[in-house]
Amino acid sequence: MDEWERWEHRVQTAAHPVVYRLLTAVAARGPVVRVPGVGVVVSDARTAREVLTDPGAFTKTGPGAAAQLWTPVLGARTLITLDGAAHATLRRRLAGLFAPGQVGAVCARALRAPLARATQRLAAGGTVDLVPVVREGAGAVIRELVGLPPDAVADVAGASAVLAGTRLWRTSLTGRQTARARAALAGLSEAAVAAYRSGDGSTVPGRLRGLGLTEAEARGAVGMFLLTGTETLVSFVPRLIALAHDVGRGPDRITDAVVEEALRVTSPTPVMLRSAARDGRLGGVRVRTGDRVVLAGLLCTRSAGPFDPEGTSRTALNRLWFGAGPHFCLGMPLAMAETAAVLRALRPFPHLTVTSRRPSRGVLIPSYAALTVRAAPAGP
Ligand code: HEM
Numbered sequence: 001m002d003e004w005e006r007w008e009h010r011v012q013t014a015a016h017p018v019v020y021r022l023l024t025a026v027a028a029r030g031p032v033v034r035v036p037g038v039g040v041v042v043s044d045a046r047t048a049r050e051v052l053t054d055p056g057a058f059t060k061t062g063p064g065a066a067a068q069l070w071t072p073v074l075g076a077r078t079l080i081t082l083d084g085a086a087h088a089t090l091r092r093r094l095a096g097l098f099a100p101g102q103v104g105a106v107c108a109r110a111l112r113a114p115l116a117r118a119t120q121r122l123a124a125g126g127t128v129d130l131v132p133v134v135r136e137g138a139g140a141v142i143r144e145l146v147g148l149p150p151d152a153v154a155d156v157a158g159a160s161a162v163l164a165g166t167r168l169w170r171t172s173l174t175g176r177q178t179a180r181a182r183a184a185l186a187g188l189s190e191a192a193v194a195a196y197r198s199g200d201g202s203t204v205p206g207r208l209r210g211l212g213l214t215e216a217e218a219r220g221a222v223g224m225f226l227l228t229g230t231e232t233l234v235s236f237v238p239r240l241i242a243l244a245h246d247v248g249r250g251p252d253r254i255t256d257a258v259v260e261e262a263l264r265v266t267s268p269t270p271v272m273l274r275s276a277a278r279d280g281r282l283g284g285v286r287v288r289t290g291d292r293v294v295l296a297g298l299l300c301t302r303s304a305g306p307f308d309p310e311g312t313s314r315t316a317l318n319r320l321w322f323g324a325g326p327h328f329c330l331g332m333p334l335a336m337a338e339t340a341a342v343l344r345a346l347r348p349f350p351h352l353t354v355t356s357r358r359p360s361r362g363v364l365i366p367s368y369a370a371l372t373v374r375a376a377p378a379g380p
Helices: 003-015 017-029 045-052 066-074 084-098 100-123 130-146 150-164 175-198 204-210 215-229 231-246 256-266 297-302 313-317 332-346
Strands: 032-035 039-042 127-129 272-276 280-282 285-287 292-295 352-359 368-375
Touching (some): 003 231, 017 297, 045 280, 045 297, 175 204, 175 215, 215 231, 231 256, 231 352
Parallel strands (some): 039 292
8 A cells, every 4th residue: 555545444444343344345345345234235326426426316305315314403495404496496596606706715814823833833944734724724714604693603613513523324313413513503593694684785695685595494594514624624624635745745735636636546435325215226236216316425436446636537427526416516616615625725835745644533524633834944
């Protein structure tokens, strides 16, 4: 194994010591395998895309899929807890928040302070843990996006903790987890609801009202963006920097192709869940109504080969790491803009060295708990 692979393996096994090994073993048995007590496991990109783009046959709202997990916390009217026409209408209304101009402005405002602090420290020869920098930045971006006050920081951290505490296999949260999640989101929801009720067009909840969202939908949107838009970046950006370091590239040599390739081999959302809506066959395996279908995204994308930014094997995957079909990641432009902003800030430090790192243990989205870097002086 190369250095980057060794570290990625450690990140995956620290997050999911049992599940990662189980999935890898299952994938070795075939692209689609029925695993008793787990569901029908898919580790082949083409089959995964087939499932994601056929929402009539594989829903997000049936037994064992994501909606069951999140409806008690976020309510039923969010993108991740809806399917079909209701999902499409809500998605159209929310899409305006992610227009390129809007996303760039939000990132510039929200990331300025955490990135300035980090780069000042690096310039002075100090070390910086990139994980809290990205966490603060990603939280601030979501706060800006949904128009929440700066004192919502604690709530953002609480909501992230809820996500981190969920397990891949769970089809529902425990009573305690639901209560914690609701409590973490309560403050945020209150602020969002107040802004929604005032109808103030300068706040996002107010704008969502103008776009035709109900109060419940505006509240759900705030929680959903927090859940989907923070831990994914806290996972990806430090892993991108670490991976580039391990293959001998400083931030100045992290091109768009390196970012795409790093997304492919890290695939931050390791699993996507669906529920079979009717009997049929998938990759030769019989599927019955109500079966849980576990799409092992990471295994699908990793099977295209080792990290190779010059290679073209990722093209056929068509960004499967952001999903496919009607639930394709709505926040992709924001994720790319935030990543680009961090890279822009780090580019003046081509000799960035990872001085220590620690993978997170027992979390839903594999990540580093700490990734400390220092700007080493240029070599002779
Ligand atoms: C590198 C970072 C990210 C990755 C790899 C990622 C990946 C994904 C994937 C795979 C899905 C599809 C899930 C499924 O079909 O079950 C998804 C959906 C979603 N993502 Fe992201 N995401 C990232 C960042 C973000 C950010 C920053 C936001 C901002 C709020 C966001 C918002 C969403 C939303 C709202 C959905 C649900 C869309 C729908 O159901 O229609 N994501 N993401």
